Amino acid sequence: MAQERQRLNRHWQQQLERARYETQEAERRYQLVDPANRLVARTLEQRWEQALRTQRQLEEEYDRFGQQRPPAVTEAERQRLLALAGDIPALWRDGRTTARQRKEVVRCLVERAVAKVANRSEAVAVTITWAGGFVSEHAIRRPVASYEQLSNYADLKERIMALREAGHCAADIAATLNAGGWRPPKRRETFTKDMVSQWLSRRGLNRDRPAAAQLRRHEWRLKDLAGKLGMEVSTLRLWRRRGWVNARQVAAAGCWIVWADAEERRRLGRLLELGKKRPRTTYPEALTVPKRRQQKG
Numbered sequence: 001m002a003q004e005r006q007r008l009n010r011h012w013q014q015q016l017e018r019a020r021y022e023t024q025e026a027e028r029r030y031q032l033v034d035p036a037n038r039l040v041a042r043t044l045e046q047r048w049e050q051a052l053r054t055q056r057q058l059e060e061e062y063d064r065f066g067q068q069r070p071p072a073v074t075e076a077e078r079q080r081l082l083a084l085a086g087d088i089p090a091l092w093r094d095g096r097t098t099a100r101q102r103k104e105v106v107r108c109l110v111e112r113a114v115a116k117v118a119n120r121s122e123a124v125a126v127t128i129t130w131a132g133g134f135v136s137e138h139a140i141r142r143p144v145a146s147y148e149q150l151s152n153y154a155d156l157k158e159r160i161m162a163l164r165e166a167g168h169c170a171a172d173i174a175a176t177l178n179a180g181g182w183r184p185p186k187r188r189e190t191f192t193k194d195m196v197s198q199w200l201s202r203r204g205l206n207r208d209r210p211a212a213a214q215l216r217r218h219e220w221r222l223k224d225l226a227g228k229l230g231m232e233v234s235t236l237r238l239w240r241r242r243g244w245v246n247a248r249q250v251a252a253a254g255c256w257i258v259w260a261d262a263e264e265r266r267r268l269g270r271l272l273e274l275g276k277k278r279p280r281t282t283y284p285e286a287l288t289v290p291k292r293r294q295q296k297g
Contacts, residue, residue: 170197
């Protein structure tokens with residue numbers, strides 16, 4: 001801050017020096033003119049007066065600048081700067097700190113940073129040499145273009161194939177992977193149903209899969225029943241895991257089928273409405289226990 005103020009002060013001094021020089025030059029020319037040449041004398045006098053006004057205006061502006069920002073750092077400002085230097089995280093997170101200022105902070109704190117990518121994968125080892133000599137090591141994750149670049153791709157592939165062979169659909173596989181902390185490539189943080197389905201299709205793991213499961217009387221696919229009730233599929237999938245719906249899994253098709261007649265749909269509708277009004281309430285057993293299926297086929 002002291003250096004910046006010295007730079008600004010030199011800039012002002014140069015402007016003032018130039019203004020004083022122009023005033024002196026205008027005065028000298030006026031003094032040298034022949035008084036008999038009134039037209040020239042009047043013009044030179046006007047230029048001298050204009051130079052004097054410009055000089056006075058600059059001097060007034062410089063005085064105001066000096067009052068707002070003294071050439072030397074005050075003791076109060078010095079203490080404020082020392083406090084900020086002692087709490088870099090607060091300085092970094094402050095909304096008034098610009099991106100350019102953050103870069104300046106990094107240049108003051110970091111002497112050298114080395115990043116090493118492991119076999120073109122997402123795994124990056126970063127070594128930072130801080131001002132003062134302390135060295136810290138960090139492991140970060142960078143986005144990569146393909147699954148094959150992931151360092152844990154072999155384990156990920158094995159996990160997806162095991163879930164697929166167990167009869168899980170793409171949505172269930174995605175939910176299981178996300179719950180297990182698996183992460184896809186590029187800049188995505190979680191798996192989606194479409195991502196898993198695309199992965200399976202590209203590797204030919206969907207070729208022998210039946211187009212759809214054969215529905216029986218009062219049976220619904222999760223997506224269709226959710227649409228009928230006006231709710232999210234994820235919520236209905238959660239109810240299925242909790243045992244709040246009467247469901248069966250079709251291993252060949254890799255999906256779940258829910259049985260719900262008119263009475264069951266009314267129960268699920270009341271359960272949905274109660275959840276909207278009182279999301280943190282304890283649901284009554286009458287709404288969470290599914291109706292026993294009376295017939296098959």
